[in-house]
Amino acid sequence: MSIVYGTETGNSKKLAGQLAGLAKQHQVVTKLVSLEQYKTSELTREENFFVIISTQGDGEPPKAAKKFYDYVHNGIGNLGKMNFSVLALGDRAYPLFCKAGEDVFDRLQSAGARPVIPLTRCDAQYTDTAQAWFHQVMAFMEATESAEAAASEPAAAALAHTAPAKTEKKYYEGTVSEHINLNDKG
Numbered sequence: 001m002s003i004v005y006g007t008e009t010g011n012s013k014k015l016a017g018q019l020a021g022l023a024k025q026h027q028v029v030t031k032l033v034s035l036e037q038y039k040t041s042e043l044t045r046e047e048n049f050f051v052i053i054s055t056q057g058d059g060e061p062p063k064a065a066k067k068f069y070d071y072v073h074n075g076i077g078n079l080g081k082m083n084f085s086v087l088a089l090g091d092r093a094y095p096l097f098c099k100a101g102e103d104v105f106d107r108l109q110s111a112g113a114r115p116v117i118p119l120t121r122c123d124a125q126y127t128d129t130a131q132a133w134f135h136q137v138m139a140f141m142e143a144t145e146s147a148e149a150a151a152s153e154p155a156a157a158a159l160a161h162t163a164p165a166k167t168e169k170k171y172y173e174g175t176v177s178e179h180i181n182l183n184d185k186g
């Protein structure tokens with residue numbers, strides 16, 4: 001499987017590394033690559049393609065993902081071999097919430113790729129949503145690999161039984177003393 005990420009401040013890269021670590025634990029052969037380095041000529045050969053990408057500026061992709069983003073918006077060819085999903089990082093405080101991830105998802109789907117997990121949007125607190133998406137990705141990959149091995153059980157069957165994601169997050173109690181919207185005018 002391929003895990004590709006587009007990041008500005010490192011969150012998507014960190015998550016992509018975590019997913020790759022999880023895949024390794026599950027003995028799934030994985031290619032992990034930044035969208036800046038990704039060879040777009042390989043896209044039509046991808047079979048299992050998982051994208052983690054943030055939104056920057058005013059609904060734009062990170063600078064490092066611009067080349068890939070422009071490529072998918074300009075006739076990418078037939079992606080009929082591809083199973084895919086997108087984890088879109090963003091922040092609801094912005095009007096164009098997770099726009100870059102949505103755009104990539106829509107473009108891959110219109111080029112014939114199969115969304116095996118729905119587009120998943122993450123708000124500023126992204127850990128739990130990302131973990132749940134990881135869990136779905138791994139369930140899909142395990143189902144795909146065992147289906148290939150046994151040529152019997154459909155991949156979707158495993159997805160129907162996904163258990164809730166485990167998180168290693170710690171919770172602390174606190175009091176909100178002041179609430180300032182940093183994205184407000186001025």
Ligand SMILES: Cc1cc2nc3c(=O)[nH]c(=O)nc-3n(C[C@H](O)[C@H](O)[C@H](O)COP(=O)(O)O)c2cc1C
Nearest residue numbers: 007008009010011012054057059090091094097098
């Ligand atoms: C300057 C700036 C602009 C942003 N613009 C958007 C936006 O338009 N829409 C959105 O959903 N999130 C926006 N975000 C939030 C980021 O997508 C979010 O912080 C994300 O976790 C960053 O992931 P990354 O470190 O992988 O780039 C913006 C963040 C910054 C710093």
